[in-house]
Amino acid sequence: MKRSKIISVCSFKGGTAKTSTALHFGASLAKHHKKKVLLVDFDAQANLTSGLGFDPDEHDSMAEVLKRKKGLPEVIKKTAVKNLDIVPADTWLERVEVTEPLACDRYSHEILRDILKDADYDFVIIDTPPSLCWLTESALIASQHTLICATPEFYSIKGLERLSQFIKSLGERHPLNVLGVLLSFWNIRGKNNKAFLDVIEATFPNKTLKPKIRRDIAVSEAAILGKPLFETDPDCRAAEDFRDVTKALLSNLKE
Incomplete structure (x- = not known):
């Protein structure tokens, strides 16, 4: 079996369009590049889950698999987008690391990697919490790649x-x-753009993606409808930007 490309989408703070990026990167891979994609909502806020039209209170999350109560196939849900599946999130994720049997397992950070290693997908994309917690560390250990999200503002x-x-x-x-x-909420006329780009370059040399996600109310409207932009407003500028970002990331994966 061909091994999935596993990618964690990360940021250190909220409000960086991390969840929208995970959702639309996955949806673009499935819709425009015919890839089989599994999204894993690994953030207890469950915004990725609700952003695809699922009620977090009605479905089991990866927490049940981590606790060895269910297998991965039992918690995967099909979305309205062909070839795009999701493992929903719920509030149990927030403190799953202190529950049995994880609490007494010194290698608990590696369990997610073992769960996902045989997943039958072209891509597995993990939406992580906006903090450097057990969930984020587990996601990064399970991944070969990480996509980092930021906005052009100081914090x-x-x-x-x-x-x-x-x-x-x-x-x-x-x-x-x-x-x-990846920079989101991008304003091409922002007066501090160069300063921010210089800091990113110093921190992650040669990693700033050329395509950026412009601010677009259509993103919020799509989330309310529980669908990707490509279904609700495929001609909006954010949809165009996410398509360009997906192409850039696929190119980087081939390098």
Whole structure:
């Protein structure tokens, strides 16, 4: 069986369009590139889950698989997009690491990797919490690549420095490729753009993606409808941007 490309979508703070990026990267791969994609909502806020029209309170999450109560196929749900499946999130994820049997397993960070290693998909995309917690570390250990999300504002860019240190520390025991740094809510006329780009370049050299996601109300409207932009407003500028980002990331994966 061909091994899935597993990608964690990360940021150190909220409000960086991390979840929208995970959703639309996955949806674009499935819809425009005919790839078989599994989205894993690994954030207890469950925004990815609700963004695809699922009620987090009605479905089991990866928590049940981590606790060895269910197998991966039992928690996978098909979405309205062909070839795009999801493992929903729920509130149990938030403290799953302190429950049995994980609490007494010194290698608990590696369990997600073992769960996903034989997943029959072209891509597995993990939406992580906006913090450097057990869930994020487990997701990064399970992944070969990470996509980092940021916005052109001070606290988001400063958070990249801490995230970089975290990834470097993790890389000492687990090889991890930074696939790119994606900027969202981009204003081409922003007066501080160069300063922000310089900080990103210093923190993650040569990793800033050329395509960027422009601010677009259509993203929020699609989330309310529980569908990707490509279904609700395929001609909007954010949909165009996400298509360009997907092409850039596929190109980076071939390098």
